[in-house]
Amino acid sequence: MMDKQMVMEWAKMLMSYKFALDEVSTKLTILNEELQFIQNYNPIEHVKTRIKSPEGIVEKLQRKGLEVSKENAAEHIRDIAGVRVICSFTTDVYRVYDMIRSQGDVEVIELKDYIKHPKPNGYQSLHLIIQIPIFLSDRTEHVKVEIQLRTIAMDFWASLEHKIYYQFHDDMPESIREQLKSTADMINMLDRRMLRLKEEVQKFSDEVEVGKQPALQMPMLPSSK
Template identity: 25%
Template sequence: MDEADRVWTPESTHDKFVEFEATYKRALLRYEKIICRSLENSEINTTLVKLRCKTQMGVYTKQLDKEYEDPWTQCADLIGARIVVPLASDKARVTAALEKCNDIKVLQIEDKELHRDPKHLKYGGLHIQIECRDFLGPTDQPIQCEVQVRTVAEHTWAETEHEFVYKGPKGLPHSVQRTFARLLALVELVDDELVRGVDDVKNSDMYADHLLVQFVRSTAQQFNIRSSSESMTIGFLHDLLEILGMNARALLTLTDKYVEADPDTIHRIVSTKGATSQGFQVNSDYIAAQPELLPAMALLSENPHDLRTQIEGTHLYEPFRQLAVWTNSRGFLSD
């Protein structure tokens, strides 16, 4: 009998899964790599990424309960992935990341929040069904994976409810069940307010300044600038933006572009003039030991003559003049 036309009893489903279990486990490892890489490429922070494959007895009892005509496609979570993200807005980003991944195909997106009755309190999860054609199941169809995406608040509620209510003692009083249902309103409020608060922070000018500082400090580590003063970096960049009348996001973009275009010059300055170089003088050479070296070099490279005109007579002139000497920036040094 062709496997596609077979009547799948719980016993035959169990036995066929045992036969293919090693294939499912290899598929799980492949899905784990694909999902983690997709999240990383989209710069999505997660608090949990966990995959699991149903057990042999789990497959047996599932078919016993559901009586699927084709358990290999109808039982969506033979391989299941759970992704937990900090913010509700991150859930859409996870969906987008999986949709643009070339190694998988998104078959279905089920967002239960969109269809639940507004008059009732009910958990609304996001499920994304994906398939990778690298591994075929018992009926020669690609082995699928069900991806469940939750926020931290949703995950905390769902795990607790699952253990103490869904899988808990039978016959719990109505008041106990209602307690867990009411908590869903708080979960929704927490997620909504977190998104609102984060958006407010991100839209502020202070956050742009913060991003610039964090970017400069993290990027500087690539050039072995590690033991530096954060307060000096913050003060230098604050004063620089104010004197130049420049936007922090614009300076971040300019710095990023310069670092990618001319890393060799940065390495040379750090190695010959930085904190570990022979003859380093902290009073005159400190700029070579600090992360603000990167935006300073980017600005000096962009338009040295205009830069000198803007900072001449300020306390920032001397470190830029020193940097201009090291890089032989004639546009800055010439009268």
Template identity: 45%
Template sequence: MGFVQRIEENVVGIFQKKIAPALQLMTYYRCALMEVETKFKVLNEEFSLSHDRNPIEHIKTRIKTPESIRKKMRTLQIPKNVDSLEKNIHDIAGIRIICQFVDDIYVLADCLLAQDDVALIEKKDYIANPKESGYRSLHLIIEVPIFLHNEKRQMKVEVQLRTIAMDFWASLEHRLTYKKDINNEKANNISSELKNCAETSVWLDLKMQDIRNNIERIEKRGN
């Protein structure tokens, strides 16, 4: 066996031992995201038939980047292997459901969790109990099965449900608060303004929901 061939086989061996299992796990997470996304799309279609409107404005999915995963593993101080990764980090696969109204969030969450192949691992309601910053959203960690050619695996997915206003606020808050060149005093002022904006968005969400309810009552009366 030549020197180059031995090097090539060593490289392949390292890949199969170190990298291939991680790539396989990421594939499993992508499959789990497809399963959960399909569930929400089906609920959206069903809702459009029964209520003559779609509760979901749009859907976003993501897999954590390798750098983000490494950072979280360091923070949690967990072993750097695939088994530890799958066991301890529950938000590698994430799906964000953007809804039109606040009550749609809870209806969709209840419908999802009522499905017999969905297991709730953790729930954090930042709508009922907003973060200090003003952040609002409903977070669920769920477990769903994926069906492979020779096995069934249970995979965890983080689900975030929020309104358009909540998503708009969260996106801007993330961009603005992670600016590196803002001193502490100005950063505190910006945080205070963002919290005021969050309170305004709460009012806006509830007002829009009231208007929708009023329109539906008028339509039912036929005038």
């Protein structure tokens, strides 16, 4: 159990992570609004952010067998600050990823692609650990932020799986595990089907736009008399 003074010290340390979350959220908002302005399309449905509590950080350090210190937290716990980006389609997930890693002040230090390579239970998401600079009044800090990119369908499955898992902890019946995995497969199929539907709609839209373009007018040649 952490006393009040220790909680205050950790809360002060976590201020930098809060600023890092603000920075990442601003970047995502700008990118999304730029695409809306240029292409009339939003790849990002919504963004969620969270910061681990001091108690949660201490518990994770203890599970790792590490001494409880702010230095160990910064070095060994990479998901103190977390951002979850929900997209409509899998193509949007990778598009947003490309936009994030192309930012000059963003360093991607870890990538785990659970979309191309789902976890055994069916979980899908694209996980990044990035590092960005935070400019404070007396120093510059480089702060790690975890970003999870997933589709609406993936997020729906992951949220419900999380709730079910914590009802059973490590004692989940095999029948429920199998049903969750089967549901994840259905979610994956739904994502692929919706992407195909989106591409078909886009194809029709492009054809309509081409049809609206004025026909090329050939210049009239002077008649010979």
